[in-house]
Amino acid sequence: DAGVIQSPRHEVTEMGQEVTLRCKPISGHNSLFWYRQTMMRGLELLIYFNNNVPIDDSGMPEDRFSAKMPNASFSTLKIQPSEPRDSAVYFCASTFREGRGFFGPGTRLTVL
Amino acid sequence: LAKTTQPISMDSYEGQEVNITCSHNNIATNDYITWYQQFPSQGPRFIIQGYKTKVTNEVASLFIPADRKSSTLSLPRVSLSDTAVYYCLVGDWTSGTYKYIFGTGTRLKVLA
Numbered sequence: 001d002a003g004v005i006q007s008p009r010h011e012v013t014e015m016g017q018e019v020t021l022r023c024k025p026i027s028g029h030n031s032l033f034w035y036r037q038t039m040m041r042g043l044e045l046l047i048y049f050n051n052n053v054p055i056d057d058s059g060m061p062e063d064r065f066s067a068k069m070p071n072a073s074f075s076t077l078k079i080q081p082s083e084p085r086d087s088a089v090y091f092c093a094s095t096f097r098e099g100r101g102f103f104g105p106g107t108r109l110t111v112l
Numbered sequence: 113l114a115k116t117t118q119p120i121s122m123d124s125y126e127g128q129e130v131n132i133t134c135s136h137n138n139i140a141t142n143d144y145i146t147w148y149q150q151f152p153s154q155g156p157r158f159i160i161q162g163y164k165t166k167v168t169n170e171v172a173s174l175f176i177p178a179d180r181k182s183s184t185l186s187l188p189r190v191s192l193s194d195t196a197v198y199y200c201l202v203g204d205w206t207s208g209t210y211k212y213i214f215g216t217g218t219r220l221k222v223l224a
Contacts, residue, residue: 042215045212048211091156101148103156104155106153
């Protein structure tokens with residue numbers, strides 16, 4: 001198994017541009033999580049899905065952030081428009097029920 | 113939602129046993145305790161998970177007292193490569209999946 005796959009690994013964009021981060025969870029996992037990590041705020045849970053349905057998006061910072069999971073094997077996190085304060089590492093993780101969570105390698109986003 | 117408290121940092125020497133204690137006074141009956149390890153520029157990696165008493169795997173042991181208000185991660189004979197941030201999580205079972213909330217973690221530094 002390839003593990004959780006995230007793309008791109010690095011993204012540099014200018015303020016105001018739209019950014020789309022992608023995640024492919026491990027096959028068979030039924031829960032998917034999006035996290036953001038910064039030095040100041042640590043690891044923050046943004047949103048998570050169970051069986052492709054968003055369960056809790058209370059961690060999404062603003063309306064500029066949106067996430068979708070159209071099927072069990074794909075999810076996106078979109079930021080539109082992006083701002084410099086969105087610069088962070090974004091992680092995707094997947095789990096099966098109460099089992100161990102597997103994290104992807106992350107996407108390092110830099111907004112200039 | 114159970115909140116966890118851990119020491120911010122710890123130093124140890126190679127070959128020693130390291131014990132990191134986490135406090136979770138408001139743990140709920142159905143909550144599991146999970147520990148993750150994170151190296152710089154990588155996603156968190158699952159170490160161990162338990163509900164009560166003691167759990168052991170190939171890399172660590174987890175000790176949980178009867179009241180479950182705390183837990184201790186034990187790393188036997190640490191090496192330089194164990195230098196990382198260690199997170200204690202208490203699983204919040206919501207809508208059929210766990211909502212993993214990360215605290216500040218414990219930064220372990222292993223010295224030669």
